[in-house]
Amino acid sequence: MTRRMSDPRTQPEISPDAYRDRVQDAYQDLAVCVTGGAGFIGGHLCDALVALGARVTILDDLSNADARHVGTLIDRAPEHVRFIQGSILDPSALSEAMDGVSRVFHLAALGSVPKSVEQPERTWLVNATGTMRVLKAAQQAGASRVIYSASSSAYGNNPTLPKREDMAPEPESPYAAAKYAGESLCRSWAKCYGIDTICLRYFNIFGTRQAADSAYAAVIPAFIKRWVHNESPTIFGDGGQTRDFTHVSNAVLANLLAGASTTNLNGEVVNIGAGVRTSVSELASMIHARMGIEGLNPEHAPERIGEVRDSVADITRAKELIGYEPITNLEDGLATTVDWYNQALRDEREGAA
Numbered sequence: 201m202t203r204r205m206s207d208p209r210t211q212p213e214i215s216p217d218a219y220r221d222r223v224q225d226a227y228q229d230l231a232v233c234v235t236g237g238a239g240f241i242g243g244h245l246c247d248a249l250v251a252l253g254a255r256v257t258i259l260d261d262l263s264n265a266d267a268r269h270v271g272t273l274i275d276r277a278p279e280h281v282r283f284i285q286g287s288i289l290d291p292s293a294l295s296e297a298m299d300g301v302s303r304v305f306h307l308a309a310l311g312s313v314p315k316s317v318e319q320p321e322r323t324w325l326v327n328a329t330g331t332m333r334v335l336k337a338a339q340q341a342g343a344s345r346v347i348y349s350a351s352s353s354a355y356g357n358n359p360t361l362p363k364r365e366d367m368a369p370e371p372e373s374p375y376a377a378a379k380y381a382g383e384s385l386c387r388s389w390a391k392c393y394g395i396d397t398i399c400l401r402y403f404n405i406f407g408t409r410q411a412a413d414s415a416y417a418a419v420i421p422a423f424i425k426r427w428v429h430n431e432s433p434t435i436f437g438d439g440g441q442t443r444d445f446t447h448v449s450n451a452v453l454a455n456l457l458a459g460a461s462t463t464n465l466n467g468e469v470v471n472i473g474a475g476v477r478t479s480v481s482e483l484a485s486m487i488h489a490r491m492g493i494e495g496l497n498p499e500h501a502p503e504r505i506g507e508v509r510d511s512v513a514d515i516t517r518a519k520e521l522i523g524y525e526p527i528t529n530l531e532d533g534l535a536t537t538v539d540w541y542n543q544a545l546r547d548e549r550e551g552a553a
């Protein structure tokens with residue numbers, strides 16, 4: 201495993217003080233497991249958990265992550281971080297990862313809508329069957345709660361805005377279908393097996409360390425990468441499609457609040473967003489302005505199959521159930537994120553030259 205302490209790309213972006221006020225000492229010395237903890241959101245969650253004093257076991261097969269950030273975490277707190285490279289489909293890796301843990305944060309998944317259209321069975325296996333195996337292992341290990349990373353894609357193209365949890369789900373892609381199945385499993389495990397669960401339906405999470413180099417890259421790093429290379433980014437569709445772009449610190453806070461709650465959460469589903477609607481074209485303009493780019497305006501390509509048109513969260517239920525309120529707005533989150541990628545991608549370009 202490569203460990204580069206000095207690499208700015210691996211450093212935590214968010215001060216733990218932002219969370220400490222909200223969860224007090226709930227995580228001090230608590231044993232937890234984070235599946236997908238080497239990934240984008242999982243990595244930020246692990247930063248916070250370690251800073252709050254938790255003992256964290258990360259289970260990740262590194263299929264969509266490099267080990268750099270995990271290496272930094274181990275360097276930072278060797279007694280508090282254990283890394284198991286393995287799959288959530290492997291019962292022995294799961295039982296090793298969950299031995300003695302009290303909370304399981306389940307983030308491991310195949311995260312791309314377009315890839316799920318190409319590989320529906322693989323997506324179902326990891327995202328649905330994998331979630332069932334995580335629940336089973338957590339229950340067998342005696343964990344008290346599983347906190348599941350669900351997806352707002354469950355709402356599909358229902359035109360009603362904002363999205364509320366009592367709306368009928370209309371998944372439109374194999375990814376959405378499998379993530380929604382994961383919610384049903386969490387609920388059924390809470391009802392049938394005496395393990396508490398909660399489903400956090402994320403709305404377009406962004407922040408540092410999100411993969412910028414895959415064909416399915418999330419829109420923010422994908423735009424920045426093109427501009428760093430003096431190329432126009434591509435907007436799929438007319439750019440008028442809207443999203444609730446939510447800074448990763450808000451998703452981390454939601455996980456921490458859900459894990460610390462003293463209420464029985466009983467498989468409930470809660471939206472985790474910022475509650476603000478922004479079009480992809482507006483987002484591109486904000487990034488363009490922050491980077492100080494001249495010209496190179498986005499080009500348009502046909503809309504992608506399975507993508508929803510509009511999305512924004514009603515976050516009332518998350519407020520009521522776990523006391524969630526966003527702590528970072530789009531402008532502030534985007535400023536740090538754009539500056540970070542701008543630097544990291546320029547360093548990478550110069551390193552490759």
Ligand SMILES: NC(=O)c1ccc[n+]([C@@H]2O[C@H](COP(=O)([O-])OP(=O)(O)OC[C@H]3O[C@@H](n4cnc5c(N)ncnc54)[C@H](O)[C@@H]3O)[C@@H](O)[C@H]2O)c1
Pocket residue numbers: 235236237238239240241242259260261262263264265286287288289306307308309310311326330349350351352379401402403404405406411
């Ligand atoms: N990023 C978003 O905007 C968003 C929105 C809605 C829901 N989510 C959900 O949040 C979670 C985290 O997403 P992310 O954006 O951090 O994605 P990510 O791809 O960065 O993280 C997922 C991690 O899971 C790991 N993984 C994949 N398959 C695995 C397997 N079989 N066993 C063990 N590990 C495996 C990957 O290596 C990766 O590290 C996912 O469940 C995703 O569906 C994310």
